Amino acid sequence: MSALLDIEVLSVHFPVGRRDWFGRRAGSLRAVDEVSLRIERGETLAVVGESGSGKTTLGRAVLRAVEPTSGHVYFHCDGERVDITALDRRELRAMRRRMQMIFQDPYASLNPRMTVRDVIGEPLVANRIARGADLQARIVEIAGLCGLSVEHLSRFPHAFSGGQRQRIAIARALVLRPELIICDEPVSALDVSIQAQILNLLRAVQAELGLTYLLIAHDLAAVAYVSDRVAVMYLGQVVELAPTEALYYTPRHPYTAALMSAIPPADPDRAMKPVVLEGEPPDPANPPPGCRFHNRCGYAESRCRVEMPALRAIGDGGLVACHRAEELSLAGALELDAGVLAEPLSR
Amino acid sequence: MSATDSPPLLAVRDLRIALDIDGSLVPVVDGLSFELRPRQVLALVGESGCGKSVTANAIMRLLPDEIRIVSGEIRFEPGGGAPGVDLAAANLPRRQMEGIRGGQIAMIFQEPMSSFSPVHTIGEQVSEPLRLHRGLSRREARERTVDLLAKVGIAHPAEAVDRYPQEFSGGMRQRAMIAKALSCDPPLIIADEPTTALDVTIQAQIIALMRGLQEEFGTAIVFITHDLGVVAQMADEVAIMYTGRIVEKAKTRDIFHAASHPYTVSLLRAVPRLGDLHLRRDLEPIGGNVPTLFSMPSGCAFHPRCVSAMPGRCDAVVPPMARVEERHEVCCHLYPTDGEPMP
Numbered sequence: 028m029s030a031l032l033d034i035e036v037l038s039v040h041f042p043v044g045r046r047d048w049f050g051r052r053a054g055s056l057r058a059v060d061e062v063s064l065r066i067e068r069g070e071t072l073a074v075v076g077e078s079g080s081g082k083t084t085l086g087r088a089v090l091r092a093v094e095p096t097s098g099h100v101y102f103h104c105d106g107e108r109v110d111i112t113a114l115d116r117r118e119l120r121a122m123r124r125r126m127q128m129i130f131q132d133p134y135a136s137l138n139p140r141m142t143v144r145d146v147i148g149e150p151l152v153a154n155r156i157a158r159g160a161d162l163q164a165r166i167v168e169i170a171g172l173c174g175l176s177v178e179h180l181s182r183f184p185h186a187f188s189g190g191q192r193q194r195i196a197i198a199r200a201l202v203l204r205p206e207l208i209i210c211d212e213p214v215s216a217l218d219v220s221i222q223a224q225i226l227n228l229l230r231a232v233q234a235e236l237g238l239t240y241l242l243i244a245h246d247l248a249a250v251a252y253v254s255d256r257v258a259v260m261y262l263g264q265v266v267e268l269a270p271t272e273a274l275y276y277t278p279r280h281p282y283t284a285a286l287m288s289a290i291p292p293a294d295p296d297r298a299m300k301p302v303v304l305e306g307e308p309p310d311p312a313n314p315p316p317g318c319r320f321h322n323r324c325g326y327a328e329s330r331c332r333v334e335m336p337a338l339r340a341i342g343d344g345g346l347v348a349c350h351r352a353e354e355l356s357l358a359g360a361l362e363l364d365a366g367v368l369a370e371p372l373s374r
Numbered sequence: 375m376s377a378t379d380s381p382p383l384l385a386v387r388d389l390r391i392a393l394d395i396d397g398s399l400v401p402v403v404d405g406l407s408f409e410l411r412p413r414q415v416l417a418l419v420g421e422s423g424c425g426k427s428v429t430a431n432a433i434m435r436l437l438p439d440e441i442r443i444v445s446g447e448i449r450f451e452p453g454g455g456a457p458g459v460d461l462a463a464a465n466l467p468r469r470q471m472e473g474i475r476g477g478q479i480a481m482i483f484q485e486p487m488s489s490f491s492p493v494h495t496i497g498e499q500v501s502e503p504l505r506l507h508r509g510l511s512r513r514e515a516r517e518r519t520v521d522l523l524a525k526v527g528i529a530h531p532a533e534a535v536d537r538y539p540q541e542f543s544g545g546m547r548q549r550a551m552i553a554k555a556l557s558c559d560p561p562l563i564i565a566d567e568p569t570t571a572l573d574v575t576i577q578a579q580i581i582a583l584m585r586g587l588q589e590e591f592g593t594a595i596v597f598i599t600h601d602l603g604v605v606a607q608m609a610d611e612v613a614i615m616y617t618g619r620i621v622e623k624a625k626t627r628d629i630f631h632a633a634s635h636p637y638t639v640s641l642l643r644a645v646p647r648l649g650d651l652h653l654r655r656d657l658e659p660i661g662g663n664v665p666t667l668f669s670m671p672s673g674c675a676f677h678p679r680c681v682s683a684m685p686g687r688c689d690a691v692v693p694p695m696a697r698v699e700e701r702h703e704v705c706c707h708l709y710p711t712d713g714e715p716m717p
Binding site: 077078188189190191218219220221222223224226227245246247248249251252271272275276285286287288289290291292293294295296297298299301303304307308360361363364365 | 421422543544545546573574575576577578579581582600601602603604605606607626627630631640641642644645646647648649651652655656657658659660661663664666679
């Protein structure tokens with residue numbers, strides 16, 4: 028496997044707070060705080076986190092839909108390593124053909140005044156890649172791949188259900204034959220019965236076209252079946268990254284374990300025993316010192332309150348940012364499934 | 375008296391609700407019947423457009439003008455000497471409904487931000503039912519509100535009463551909404567997707583809170599959700615809805631371990647189970663799409679997506695409700711009725 032994308036110490040800060048005399052903001056919110064990730068060609072890397080974790084901002088910063096404050100994003104193409112963060116507008120526009128995005132809400136992301144044919148074909152026209160019969164042939168081919176028929180093409184988006192709209196959005200993203208797709212919550216607005224359809228479609232077109240996915244989600248359950256690796260974010264930082272099975276079966280970070288234990292099991296005989304997180308996620312504009320999770324963590328000790336843990340390698344190909352990762356034995360999906368929960372260490 | 379043999383608190387009988395488009399009626403809820411006993415939690419489960427929220431709003435008489443109750447009955451018996459009432463009656467006096475709403479039936483909404491006013495403090499809004507229905511003075515209501523906020527786990531309740539909803543996080547606002555719903559100790563609460571807008575760790579807190587308070591206050595809850603995990607953790611009984619009808623109704627255990635309707639079975643299969651990852655199982659979607667109000671299939675509305683559909687029968691005849699077991703009913707041609715009328 029070779030790398031497709033290298034994210035290196037990427038940060039995105041948003042100015043917040045009162046303006047001073049010169050209109051400058053006093054504080055800054057570290058939405059993404061020195062995140063480093065490598066995405067391999069052909070893999071699906073899921074980034075999971077709760078609201079305010081910075082997952083969406085991270086996805087957008089990769090495309091420079093929001094400008095990173097510092098750090099670099101390198102895209103490997105044609106044997107070169109292109110620094111996306113250093114491109115000018117024209118170069119960036121050309122580069123974006125290789126990276127496309129799928130959004131959460133298929134009701135908001137499609138222009139209601141355009142037919143499905145025009146929605147899907149627009150990127151080809153805007154980039155002057157195809158026209159005439161070639162354009163039509165490309166539209167029909169990609170639509171077919173996404174499970175849309177020729178009759179669908181002359182209709183308008185409002186005539187479609189949420190699942191079908193997401194198919195249209197996927198076709199539009201794929202029509203330029205990109206290498207990387209950033210999927211921002213691609214199924215969370217859809218009904219349960221449709222979610223699996225769309226996830227299976229994403230997997231099928233990935234195999235067909237050799238795509239790489241950065242899959243952003245708030246829900247550990249939704250991405251479990253389609254990801255090769257999963258990164259868990261908390262307050263702008265990656266706290267754990269591991270191959271999917273390892274992350275779910277042997278979580279190393281207390282936050283990952285808490286997140287997993289909070290998923291209500293779809294079985295009335297298995298009582299939900301969530302690891303109770305004290306309080307609510309802190310304000311990202313004012314994160315706690317030391318480990319950002321320490322004030323909600325049942326395992327925190329004095330060191331955690333002052334020293335921020337680095338993301339480091341730990342066994343089975345995973346990375347974790349926790350001082351105590353080696354000594355903790357956290358319940359994974361199998362223990363939760365069996366209704367057993369490892370007793371938390373004494374406070 | 376156990377919950378099962380007490381008289382129903384709420385009895386919905388053959389309820390029909392329609393969307394009125396310039397006089398032509400498009401059915402939204404089509405012949406819905408269910409009962410809820412005191413202290414019971416019933417989950418109405420279904421995907422978007424199945425009519426679960428419309429049903430909730432009909433019980434509260436909060437339907438918009440273009441959606442109206444066509445026929446049927448929503449019998450509400452609050453007990454404790456209070457008279458029973460048919461909430462579906464067209465001539466139900468507005469004043470009477472206002473007395474019931476918030477006093478005898480409270481509602482918890484999905485989005486706690488849009489259901490609180492930003493210009494009044496949390497205290498003013500949580501205490502509103504107490505002043506309105508219980509006639510408490512401002513001071514009494516405030517004291518009671520501080521107790522309620524403490525009960526739902528809001529830190530520093532004495533200060534929190536004077537704060538505004540936008541100063542609260544989503545989870546805190548939902549706690550405040552629960553406090554407001556419980557303020558008059560109503561026998562019935564309608565909870566419409568109360569945890570859907572919340573993060574999963576906060577959802578776990580709210581489920582635990584609601585379960586604890588439900589036991590303590592003995593409130594009956596109609597719990598509306600699309601999340602089968604939440605259902606399994608909250609409900610005593612479950613009604614699975616599809617396109618305005620109940621397709622299966624049973625005790626929660628039976629829904630999860632003895633699901634009978636093909637839709638329920640497929641829905642349960644489509645839910646990812648994290649403990650199955652090493653089996654490399656594929657996700658099993660339900661094919662096709664949920665039909666819209668204007669393109670409702672003939673016969674059983676689920677037949678175009680059903681793996682067990684029988685041509686000539688399922689696409690022609692609407693299946694009747696059949697009882698497969700005690701307190702377990704299914705609306706599907708696979709389960710023939712034995713001629714015995716349903717109660």
